[in-house]
Amino acid sequence: MSKEITIEIEYVKAHIKHKEEFIIFIVPNRFTVDYPAYFTKVVQVIGLTEKFQDAKTKEDIAAIEKQLVGLGLVDLLEDKYNLVKSVLIANDYEFDRDWWDSRVSPRDIDQFITKCVQKDENPETKKKVLALMGQKQDWITDGLLGHLTSTGGR
DSSP: OOOOEEEEEEEEETTEEEEEEEEEOOOOHHHHHHHHHHHHHHHHHHHHHHHHHHOOSHHHHHHHHHHHHHTTHHHHHHHHHHHHHHHHHHTTOOOOHHHHHHHSOHHHHHHHHHHHHHTTOOHHHHHHHHHHHHHHHHIIIIIIHHHHHHTTTO
């Protein structure tokens, strides 16, 4: 059996900070199958977000937004939750969508997924992969979510 890891998620409830710990013994096969498709979609969204920042006309912006919708941008959040859910269920935790939706920041969810990806990685390749993943997830969390907030989710 592979090593176990502990992932801590900090959250606020009634203006008081709390911490939830998840001890992860196994990252299920379903996660390892689904993660590459999720990550590929993230990279595509990042590319479109970069194009959006360089857009010069309303037509360019509309075309990019159409491509974002075509990628299933709304589904990206569902894909993210499905990754978390698969890990939690495999480790005998319940997945409470409302708790993750209302208590956990997008960045913390990204970090949860990243820690699951790194759990059994080869330490020699881990550094390069983590650097790339960190950059990509920061773009999603900061750039894309900022855009969605400013445009009302379009």
